[in-house]
Structures are given as C-alpha cells and as structure tokens.
Amino acid sequence: MDFDSKKLEAYYSDAREDISLSEIDLDRIPSHVSIIMDGNGRWAQERGLDRSRGHVAGVDSLRETVTTCVRLGVDALSVYAFSTENWKRPQREVNLLMHLFATTLVKELPLFHQENVRLRFLGDLEALPKETLKVFQRGLDETADHTGMEFALAVNYGSRAEITRAARSIAQDVASGALSLDDVSEEAISSRLYTSGLPDPDLLIRTSGELRLSNYLLWQLAYTEFYVTPKYWPDFDRWEFLRAVRAFQSRNRRFGGVVSK
Numbered sequence: 001m002d003f004d005s006k007k008l009e010a011y012y013s014d015a016r017e018d019i020s021l022s023e024i025d026l027d028r029i030p031s032h033v034s035i036i037m038d039g040n041g042r043w044a045q046e047r048g049l050d051r052s053r054g055h056v057a058g059v060d061s062l063r064e065t066v067t068t069c070v071r072l073g074v075d076a077l078s079v080y081a082f083s084t085e086n087w088k089r090p091q092r093e094v095n096l097l098m099h100l101f102a103t104t105l106v107k108e109l110p111l112f113h114q115e116n117v118r119l120r121f122l123g124d125l126e127a128l129p130k131e132t133l134k135v136f137q138r139g140l141d142e143t144a145d146h147t148g149m150e151f152a153l154a155v156n157y158g159s160r161a162e163i164t165r166a167a168r169s170i171a172q173d174v175a176s177g178a179l180s181l182d183d184v185s186e187e188a189i190s191s192r193l194y195t196s197g198l199p200d201p202d203l204l205i206r207t208s209g210e211l212r213l214s215n216y217l218l219w220q221l222a223y224t225e226f227y228v229t230p231k232y233w234p235d236f237d238r239w240e241f242l243r244a245v246r247a248f249q250s251r252n253r254r255f256g257g258v259v260s261k
C-alpha cells in the first residue's frame with residue numbers, strides 16, 4: 001500500500017529509541033500483520049489496578065497500532081480481541097469488554113474515515129449483545145467504501161470453530177451437488193473462513209511473552225513469521241512494532257522450499 005514518507009518520518013522522529021526507521025526496508029513491509037494482544041490484566045494487576053484498567057489502556061495501544069500500520073503502508077491488520085473461550089471470564093469483565101468494543105468503535109470511526117480504513121470482523125457475531133452488534137454493523141456500513149488498510153477485529157473468534165464451520169459448509173455443498181468432491185480444495189476451505197479474501201498473515205505478533213497460538217488463525221498462520229515480545233499489550237507502541245518488522249525482515253522465508261540467496 002502507498003504511504004506518505006514525510007508523515008512516516010515525522011511519526012518516527014523521536015531519536016531516543018534504540019531503533020530507527022532507517023533500519024527498516026520500506027519496500028518489504030509485511031502486507032498483513034496479525035496481533036494477539038495479551039497481558040492487559042497483568043499490566044493492570046502489577047500496578048495495583050483493576051484488570052479493566054488494563055483493557056482501557058489496551059485501547060490506546062490499539063489506536064496507535066492502527067495509525068502505525070497506516071503510516072507504514074501495511075495492507076491489512078488483524079487483532080485478536082475476544083476468543084470463543086473468553087466467555088469463561090467473570091461476567092463483569094465480559095460485559096466491560098463488550099461495552100469497550102462498542103464505545104471504542106464509535107469513538108474511533110473518525111480515525112477510520114480520516115485514514116480510509118475499512119473495517120471487518122472475524123468470528124461468530126451472533127452471540128454478541130445486541131448493542132455491540134448494532135455498533136459493529138454501523139462500523140461496517142460506514143467504512144464499506146474505504147479503500148485503504150483493512151482492519152479485522154476478531155471477536156468471539158475460535159479457529160477450530162471456524163474450520164468446523166467451513167467443513168460443514170463444504171459438506172452441505174457436496175451433499176446438495178453444488179460442489180463435487182474433486183473441488184474440495186485448500187481454496188474451497190479458505191474461501192469459507194472468516195478471513196476469506198484477506199491474504200494470510202506475513203507476521204504474527206504476540207505480546208506478554210506467551211508462546212502459544214490460543215486457537216487463533218490455525219489455518220492461516222501456516223507460513224507466518226512469529227514475533228513474541230515480553231511487553232504487555234498496553235506497553236506496545238510504534239517502536240515495538242518497528243522491532244517486530246525488523247525481526248520479520250531478518251528472516252528467510254522459504255515456504256517449505258530451499259534457501260533463496
């Protein structure tokens with residue numbers, strides 16, 4: 001995606017950091033970056049605060065990350081906001097998160113307009129509170145004709161449920177004769193996933209140092225490069241994003257082939 005190099009340089013003008021924009025090859029920015037935003041609760045608890053304060057602080061990191069991705073010319077950003085397993089959290093925390101998703105979305109719509117960001121959701125939205133759903137629909141409608149970065153929010157998302165849903169849809173189509181057995185291909189599966197139409201992520205970032213996928217994009221991450229930072233999500237900023245991109249650019253992606261020189 002095109003980007004404004006003047007704006008980007010101004011955005012990264014703080015020389016106090018141990019990394020600078022000059023270390024990044026701007027022609028090799030990952031096209032799709034996906035993030036498991038983790039550590040909000042621990043960030044808050046370490047400060048003697050309620051976990052909810054961590055989620056509120058996490059919104060600021062997310063806003064900065066959307067802007068960072070736009071500035072760098074990332075084509076798609078996807079983030080794991082709420083998993084199918086997160087319903088097991090205390091009801092109060094679930095309610096807060098649902099409320100936060102809705103209020104944040106309304107508040108950030110001007111940013112999406114300003115930066116031409118198109119919104120989409122990954123996950124089963126039917127189980128969400130009506131109010132949250134209404135706001136999500138508004139976000140989809142208002143950004144539908146935007147042509148800039150795609151921003152995918154995974155809410156009530158679980159990868160196994162997603163793959164099961166795709167398998168059921170294929171089985172139905174085969175049973176009805178709409179699809180022949182020979183046409184059951186990787187593309188047929190991909191096109192039935194919530195991510196249909198999005199390229200697979202090039203880079204997956206996970207914060208808070210955990211080394212697991214937590215049922216996130218199991219199919220789509222087959223050849224994705226991982227970057228794990230010990231920083232909690234509320235401490236994640238444009239500089240940590242740059243470190244992740246630097247790490248990504250130092251990798252040799254072979255996609256199962258041989259080393260390219």
Ligand code: FPP
Binds near residue numbers: 038040062086
């Ligand atoms: C992980 O931290 C974070 C979440 C489950 C929720 C993610 C939500 C936000 C970043 C808030 C903003 C998002 C939107 C879309 C407005 P955790 O609670 O699992 O932290 P812990 O592992 O330290 O307990």
